[in-house]
Amino acid sequence: MPDANNPNPPKPAPAKPAKRSFQAPKGTRDLYPDDANLRRFITEAWRNASIRHGFEEIDGPTFEDAELYKVKSGDGILAEMFGVFSGKSPEDVEAVRDPSRGPPYVLRPEFTPTLARMYAARAAQLSKPTKWFTAGPFFRAERPQRGRLREFLQWNVDFIGLPGLGEGKPTDDQLAESKARADAECIACCVDLLRSLGFTPKNVRVKFYSRMSWVAWMQDEGVPPELVQPTFMLLDSRTKMSEDVLRQRCAEIGLPPRIASQVILGSSMGVSWDLTKGHPSLLGLFRPMQPLLDALIDLGVAEWCEIDSSIVRGLAYYTGMVFEVIADGERAVAGGGRYDNLIELFGGPPTPAVGFGMGDVVLTNLLRDKGLLPERKALLDKLSQTPAPLRPDAFVLTADESLDPLVRGLVADLRRGVESSHSLHARHSYKSTRNVGKLLKEAAAQHARFAVIIETATTATIKPLDAGEQFQCPLSEVPARLSSLLHP
Amino acid sequence: MPDANNPNPPKPAPAKPAKRSFQAPKGTRDLYPDDANLRRFITEAWRNASIRHGFEEIDGPTFEDAELYKVKSGDGILAEMFGVFSGKSPEDVEAVRDPSRGPPYVLRPEFTPTLARMYAARAAQLSKPTKWFTAGPFFRAERPQRGRLREFLQWNVDFIGLPGLGEGKPTDDQLAESKARADAECIACCVDLLRSLGFTPKNVRVKFYSRMSWVAWMQDEGVPPELVQPTFMLLDSRTKMSEDVLRQRCAEIGLPPRIASQVILGSSMGVSWDLTKGHPSLLGLFRPMQPLLDALIDLGVAEWCEIDSSIVRGLAYYTGMVFEVIADGERAVAGGGRYDNLIELFGGPPTPAVGFGMGDVVLTNLLRDKGLLPERKALLDKLSQTPAPLRPDAFVLTADESLDPLVRGLVADLRRGVESSHSLHARHSYKSTRNVGKLLKEAAAQHARFAVIIETATTATIKPLDAGEQFQCPLSEVPARLSSLLHP
Numbered sequence: 001m002p003d004a005n006n007p008n009p010p011k012p013a014p015a016k017p018a019k020r021s022f023q024a025p026k027g028t029r030d031l032y033p034d035d036a037n038l039r040r041f042i043t044e045a046w047r048n049a050s051i052r053h054g055f056e057e058i059d060g061p062t063f064e065d066a067e068l069y070k071v072k073s074g075d076g077i078l079a080e081m082f083g084v085f086s087g088k089s090p091e092d093v094e095a096v097r098d099p100s101r102g103p104p105y106v107l108r109p110e111f112t113p114t115l116a117r118m119y120a121a122r123a124a125q126l127s128k129p130t131k132w133f134t135a136g137p138f139f140r141a142e143r144p145q146r147g148r149l150r151e152f153l154q155w156n157v158d159f160i161g162l163p164g165l166g167e168g169k170p171t172d173d174q175l176a177e178s179k180a181r182a183d184a185e186c187i188a189c190c191v192d193l194l195r196s197l198g199f200t201p202k203n204v205r206v207k208f209y210s211r212m213s214w215v216a217w218m219q220d221e222g223v224p225p226e227l228v229q230p231t232f233m234l235l236d237s238r239t240k241m242s243e244d245v246l247r248q249r250c251a252e253i254g255l256p257p258r259i260a261s262q263v264i265l266g267s268s269m270g271v272s273w274d275l276t277k278g279h280p281s282l283l284g285l286f287r288p289m290q291p292l293l294d295a296l297i298d299l300g301v302a303e304w305c306e307i308d309s310s311i312v313r314g315l316a317y318y319t320g321m322v323f324e325v326i327a328d329g330e331r332a333v334a335g336g337g338r339y340d341n342l343i344e345l346f347g348g349p350p351t352p353a354v355g356f357g358m359g360d361v362v363l364t365n366l367l368r369d370k371g372l373l374p375e376r377k378a379l380l381d382k383l384s385q386t387p388a389p390l391r392p393d394a395f396v397l398t399a400d401e402s403l404d405p406l407v408r409g410l411v412a413d414l415r416r417g418v419e420s421s422h423s424l425h426a427r428h429s430y431k432s433t434r435n436v437g438k439l440l441k442e443a444a445a446q447h448a449r450f451a452v453i454i455e456t457a458t459t460a461t462i463k464p465l466d467a468g469e470q471f472q473c474p475l476s477e478v479p480a481r482l483s484s485l486l487h488p
Numbered sequence: 489m490p491d492a493n494n495p496n497p498p499k500p501a502p503a504k505p506a507k508r509s510f511q512a513p514k515g516t517r518d519l520y521p522d523d524a525n526l527r528r529f530i531t532e533a534w535r536n537a538s539i540r541h542g543f544e545e546i547d548g549p550t551f552e553d554a555e556l557y558k559v560k561s562g563d564g565i566l567a568e569m570f571g572v573f574s575g576k577s578p579e580d581v582e583a584v585r586d587p588s589r590g591p592p593y594v595l596r597p598e599f600t601p602t603l604a605r606m607y608a609a610r611a612a613q614l615s616k617p618t619k620w621f622t623a624g625p626f627f628r629a630e631r632p633q634r635g636r637l638r639e640f641l642q643w644n645v646d647f648i649g650l651p652g653l654g655e656g657k658p659t660d661d662q663l664a665e666s667k668a669r670a671d672a673e674c675i676a677c678c679v680d681l682l683r684s685l686g687f688t689p690k691n692v693r694v695k696f697y698s699r700m701s702w703v704a705w706m707q708d709e710g711v712p713p714e715l716v717q718p719t720f721m722l723l724d725s726r727t728k729m730s731e732d733v734l735r736q737r738c739a740e741i742g743l744p745p746r747i748a749s750q751v752i753l754g755s756s757m758g759v760s761w762d763l764t765k766g767h768p769s770l771l772g773l774f775r776p777m778q779p780l781l782d783a784l785i786d787l788g789v790a791e792w793c794e795i796d797s798s799i800v801r802g803l804a805y806y807t808g809m810v811f812e813v814i815a816d817g818e819r820a821v822a823g824g825g826r827y828d829n830l831i832e833l834f835g836g837p838p839t840p841a842v843g844f845g846m847g848d849v850v851l852t853n854l855l856r857d858k859g860l861l862p863e864r865k866a867l868l869d870k871l872s873q874t875p876a877p878l879r880p881d882a883f884v885l886t887a888d889e890s891l892d893p894l895v896r897g898l899v900a901d902l903r904r905g906v907e908s909s910h911s912l913h914a915r916h917s918y919k920s921t922r923n924v925g926k927l928l929k930e931a932a933a934q935h936a937r938f939a940v941i942i943e944t945a946t947t948a949t950i951k952p953l954d955a956g957e958q959f960q961c962p963l964s965e966v967p968a969r970l971s972s973l974l975h976p
Contacts, residue, residue, distance in 0.1 A: 021835040022556050022605040025593055028549035030606050033620075036545040037878065057524040061516035061639055062550060062625055063570070063595070068510050079575045082551070083584070084595065086629040086638075087567045096571070096584045105513055107551070107572065117510040118518050132521075137550050137625075141574040150574075151549055347509040377935050380878040389872035390525065391865070447865050 027143075027150030034376065039153065040383055041374070042360050043135050046155040049193035050133035051388035052415045053185065054427040055157055058132045060114035063105040068113045071345055072317060082107040082139050082150075107139035111156040111357065112317070112342065119160055120348030129161030129182065129430055147331045147362045157189050157336075158355030160343065164404075166432035177291045181408075183321045183338060183354050184295030190325060190334055190356060191301040192416060196423070197363075198372040204333070206301075207308035208292070208323035214309075216288045223259055231255060292321060298405055299412040317342050323356070330366050334358035393424040393486050395443035395465075398454040399436050406454050406475070413479055421483035440465075449486065452478055515631075515638030522864065527641065528871055529862070530848050531623050534643040537681035538621035539876035540903045541673065542915045543645055546620045548602035551593040556601045559833055560805060570595040570627050570638075595627035599644040599845065600805070600830065607648055608836030617649030617670065617918050626847075635819045635850045645677050645824075646843030648831065652892075654920035665779045669896075671809045671826060671842050672783030678813060678822055678844060679789040680904060684911070686860040692821070694789075695796035696780070696811035702797075704776045711747055719743060780809060786893055787900040805830050809842070818854050822846035881912040881974050883931035883953075886942040887924050894942050894963070901967055909971035928953075937974065940966055 024030045031039055047057070063084045069077050083103025085092035095101045108114060111134055119130065135155045144150055159182040165174060187206055194204050214235060218228055230253045238246055250260035289307060296302045313322040313335060322337035336356025343351040367373045374382055394414055396407050407428050417423035427446060429439050436453065443451045444465055453461040460478050462485075463470035473481050512518045519527055535545070551572045557565050571591025573580035583589040596602060599622055607618065623643045632638055647670040653662060675694055682692050702723060706716055718741045726734055738748035777795060784790045801810040801823060810825035824844020831839040855861045862870055882902055884895050895916050905911035917930050924941065931939045932953055941949040948966050950973075951958035961969055 021608070022553060023609070024549050024605075025551060025553055028551070030549070030602075030609070031545075031547040032606070032610070033544035033546060036547055036622075039547070040545070056521035057519075057528070058521060059519040059524055059527070061512050061518070062627075063513060063516070063639075065510060065513055081575050082593075083573050083575050085571050085584075085591075087569050087571050087591070087594075088629040096573075097587070099585070103573075103575070105570075106575075114518075117512075118520070120509070121511070121518070122520070134524075139550075141576040151551075377879070380935055384875060384877035384879065386874045387872060390868040391872065447868055 025150070029149065029151070037379055037383060038364065038373070039360070041379055042363060043153065043155075044383065044387065045193060045197055046133070046135045046358070048388040048423075049189055049196060050155075050157060051390060052423055052425045053131075053157075053189040053192065054392070054425070055131040055133040055189065057134065058115075058118065059134050059136055060108070060111070060118060062108060062137065064108050064114060066103055066106045068117060069106060069109070072113065072342075078102050078106065080141055081109050082141050109138060109140050111138070111154065112158075112339070112355065113346065115156070115158055115160075115355075116342045116346035116348065119343055119351070119353075120346045123343070123348045123351065129159060129163055131159055131185075133157045147365060149361055153360035155193075155358045155360075156355060157186055158353060159183075159186050160351060160353040160355075162352055163430040164432060176288075177295075179320065179338065179352060179354070180291035180295045182352075183292055184299050184301075186336065186354050186356055187296065187305065187323060188299040188301045188412060188415075190358070191304045192423075193358070194304070194325065195416070197367060199327075199366075199370070201304045203370055204304070204325060204327045204366075206305045206323055206325050207311050208289075208305060208321055209307060209309050209311040210289055210292075210321045211318070212320055213288045217262075218259070221256075221259060223255070227253060227255060231259070289321075298408050300409070300416065301412075313337055321354070325358070327366050327370075330369065331362050333362045333366055388423075389425050391425070392427045392443075392446055392448040394426045394450045394452050394482055395439075395446060395448035396426060396428045396452045396454065397436065397439040397443070399434050400454075400456075401434055403454050403457065406457065410452065410454065410460075410475070410478060414482065417483075418479050421479040422487050424479075424482060424486065450482060452482070513638070517637065517639070525867055525871060526852065526861070527848070529867055530851060531641065531643075532871065532875065533681060533684055534621070534623045534846070536876040536911075537677055537684055538643075538645060539878060540911055540913045541619075541645075541677040541680065542880070542913070543619040543621040543677065545622065546603070546606065547622050547624055548596070548599070548606060550625065551595050552602060554591055554594045556605060557594060557597070560601065560830075566590050566594065568629055569597050570629050597626060597628050599626070599642065600646075600827070600843065601834065603644070603646055603648075603843075604830045604834035604836065607831055607839070607841075608834045611831070611836045611839065617647060617651055619647055619673075621645045635853060637849055641848035643681075643846045643848075644843060645674055646841060647671075647674050648839060648841040648843075650840055651918040652920060664776075665783075667808065667826065667840060667842070668779035668783045670840075671780050672787050672789075674824065674842055674844055675784065675793065675811060676787040676789045676900060676903075678846070679792045680911075681846070682792070682813065683904070685855060687815075687854075687858070689792045691858055692792070692813060692815045692854075694793045694811055694813050695799050696777075696793060696809055697795060697797050697799040698777055698780075698809045699806070700808050701776045705750075706747070709744075709747060711743070715741060715743060719747070777809075786896050788897070788904065789900075801825055811844070813846070815854050815858075818857065819850050821850045821854055876911075877913050879913070880915045880931075880934055880936040882914045882938045882940050882970055883927075883934060883936035884914060884916045884940045884942065885924065885927040885931070887922050888942075888944075889922055891942050891945065894945065898940065898942065898948075898963070898966060902970065905971075906967050909967040910975050912967075912970060912974065938970060940970070 029035070066078055069081065083096060084105035084107060085096045085103050087093065092104050096103050115132065119126065133156060135153060137151055138154045139151050141150065142148060162178040163181050165178050170178065191206060211232065214232065215228060218231060223231065234246065234249055247260055296305050311322055311324050317339045318337040319340040320338035323335065324332040325334040326332055334356050338354040340352040343353055396411050398404065398407050411426045411428050414424045414426035427448065429442050433439065440451055448465055451463040451465055453463065454475060455461060458475050459472060460475045461470055461472050462478065462481060517523070554566055557569065571584060572593035572595060573584045573591050575581065580592050584591050603620065607614065621644060623641060625639055626642045627639050629638065630636060650666040651669050653666050658666065679694060699720065702720065703716060706719060711719065722734065722737055729737070735748055784793050799810055799812050805827045806825040807828040808826035811823065812820040813822040814820055822844055826842040828840040831841055884899050886892065886895050899914045899916050902912045902914035915934065915936065917927050921927065928939055936953055939951040939953055941951065942963060943949060946963050947960060948963045949958055949960050950966065950969060
């Protein structure tokens with residue numbers, strides 16, 4: 001073949017033997033431009049929702065020490081993953097050839113162990129609470145099928161630590177409320193992502209439950225403590241049994257018939273409660289979820305959510321609330337829950353945490369099913385829009401503790417973009433202080449553009465933190481006023 | 489630990505044995521928020537430069553069939569990479585345990601084989617030429633050191649096929665000019681990235697050469713053909729020898745002393761030519777690079793470039809021009825060249841191609857060395873700016889073949905953002921047609937916002953393709969007029 005830089009090049013070497021034809025490994029994807037743009041459409045939507053809700057981006061290595069995954073799950077887990085080793089390291093090569101050892105590294109199958117390791121390594125320096133997100137490739141060694149690939153993208157959103165607790169030991173009620181608020185922030189971020197992609201509460205539902213609800217109810221009902229764990233096992237596996245078999249197994253372990261009926265009800269009919277149908281505060285089964293219900297209502301996402309006792313989640317590390325995002329005809333598009341013991345397990349201080357993951361494969365199927373994937377030209381335009389700003393647009397605060405719910409409500413409204421206002425990046429303090437000077441200092445340290453000081457139940461002061469004069473306005477006008485200041 | 493959803497939870501299980509402490513595998517990175525933001529700063533700069541220059545994003549799997557890398561380099565290459573296997577596949581496990589086989593997959597060490605595979609698979613449907621970029625993680629099994637990690641990010645920009653050739657067999661001169669234009673487009677995109685990050689021609693240089701220059705010069709000088717390859721081997725290894733040893737080796741293979749002196753000159757002094765010092769068209773050694781010099785001047789990047797005979801590049805697949813981006817005190821920050829035989833080797837039709845790669849590790853070191861990393865607040869602001877638009881801002885065309893250099897010059901000016909104009913996403917046709925109707929159709933198919941029709945050497949018509957009236961203006965005013973239409 002002639003060369004650009006020489007009109008008379010030497011003859012090329014004789015042709016190589018046979019042409020080879022190669023494909024992407026089974027269960028992985030080649031992304032041509034339209035596919036790569038679709039990937040960016042999804043990862044930017046994930047990123048924008050995370051940033052508006054005050055989560056900060058992190059990431060870890062693509063492969064991790066194999067040991068990291070044995071902490072939770074033992075050696076057997078290695079057979080579920082892709083092993084990785086350096087072909088240049090005699091020690092690595094020896095390890096993979098030795099049936100009693102195995103690969104030194106694995107491709108990361110999920111993010112939570114990396115997050116726990118990273119948090120544990122810097123727990124002393126990190127702000128309390130810490131809000132992190134990531135979006136990147138993950139890998140599972142399964143046989144590929146609809147909705148499941150061997151390499152896929154996953155968005156992870158995690159709230160580590162607890163919001164709004166002051167000095168000293170909190171009461172149980174304070175702890176429960178604090179955890180519920182962190183849980184609700186994660187769910188609200190997930191709902192905001194769904195809303196930003198065009199889903200509605202009609203076609204996608206956030207279904208949540210807590211194993212602790214079963215525990216509390218069993219305690220109230222006088223179920224002997226030694227029956228709690230066996231009852232859990234029946235609950236976990238109940239969809240795999242007929243009602244008759246389930247009733248027989250309940251009898252075998254000695255569950256009173258009244259309790260057995262409830263377990264079976266949770267199985268055959270599903271205990272589910274649409275939150276828009278009213279506050280189910282009278283139902284004993286739901287009582288432990290009351291703080292979460294309140295927090296979801298505060299953040300304006302209750303209409304997307306329902307209580308569903310069929311949600312248990314497979315992973316062993318969940319310790320409280322668990323949730324899944326479900327649409328008809330597809331696998332769960334997202335799932336997560338509270339994992340209060342994991343950070344400690346990875347060498348960090350005892351730290352309650354909650355988070356969820358969402359994969360790109362099911363999400364893309366769902367967007368396609370619902371006709372929510374933009375046409376090519378509209379997609380190109382969408383990908384050219386300004387991303388959510390990393391500097392907070394607004395930092396909302398108050399000197400009056402009784403106005404705290406208004407702070408959280410306004411932040412939720414600003415993030416969502418009520419009426420014709422833009423969706424903004426809004427934050428509030430998680431500290432217990434109500435000292436306005438300290439709170440303004442926190443706003444400045446986070447490089448917020450505006451502080452919003454809620455003065456009374458109906459008035460607020462908007463204070464530009466870069467330059468400009470502060471002014472008062474009705475609380476209800478704050479979203480529109482900020483929106484026009486930031487997007488003139 | 490108490491649970492949010494239950495004030496009286498059952499006692500947790502007894503504490504696990506010893507706490508474990510984990511770190512990222514050697515040579516990989518944990519990205520905390522500031523690190524992740526810096527990563528985004530770099531990947532967005534890569535992406536924006538690519539898009540402004542009309543390259544489209546693609547990507548492939550993180551791991552590939554090991555066979556893919558043996559095509560170019562034989563079995564030995566596996567020892568340089570990270571092997572990957574499914575722990576769930578008995579066949580995979582057996583392969584890694586068998587010293588005569590090895591891993592079925594490897595973590596991708598570079599992108600070019602994936603690109604060649606992807607192009608070969610769809611060559612018939614893809615536009616001619618095809619301009620692709622990608623940015624993602626790559627892996628090498630080396631010992632980590634300054635500027636080299638085991639997992640790193642790399643930007644790849646490739647121009648596949650040839651621009652502007654009509655029907656029928658092109659002459660050698662036409663081929664040479666066409667390849668030079670593709671080469672120059674890649675170099676111009678790389679320069680634009682460097683410029684957008686704050687580098688100047690004073691602190692970073694694009695150094696290029698062509699092995700074919702040596703070949704042509706040797707032919708001109710009457711060096712017998714059988715001495716060309718041995719002379720190359722001396723050129724490749726000349727930095728490892730003293731001048732005396734080199735002169736002796738030249739004598740051993742029978743090189744005339746005049747030629748030997750030139751080889752030594754290329755070694756000990758470096759044949760280097762700053763393009764701003766004038767057009768070195770009289771130097772016989774540089775003659776085969778004349779079309780590339782012309783093309784670099786056309787695109788306004790000649791002041792960043794110099795000819796340097798010490799640039800040879802290690803990879804075997806380069807067939808013509810090779811270049812490196814060099815700054816004092818660091819490894820090459822980018823490198824690439826023309827690889828005209830590779831697509832065919834991977835099962836595609838014979839397709840000339842040129843491209844380059846740039847890693848994030850050396851680039852970040854260099855930005856830090858030169859004080860070009862933005863402070864935290866400025867970085868957050870930068871990451872919140874609008875990305876380069878995927879729809880072309882402008883598609884420039886002409887009915888008059890003699891005005892073609894003005895088309896390329898205007899496109900280069902628009903991409904760069906001359907004077908106070910914005911940097912725009914600009915394209916022109918690579919087809920040989922001068923039929924304005926056909927060219928406008930091409931502009932519309934690419935969803936361009938404006939067509940710019942160069943009418944004479946000094947006038948142009950700006951035609952909005954979405955809506956609005958077309959108008960004429962002086963050619964010199966086109967960048968400012970488009971800039972104010974697109975960024976009012």
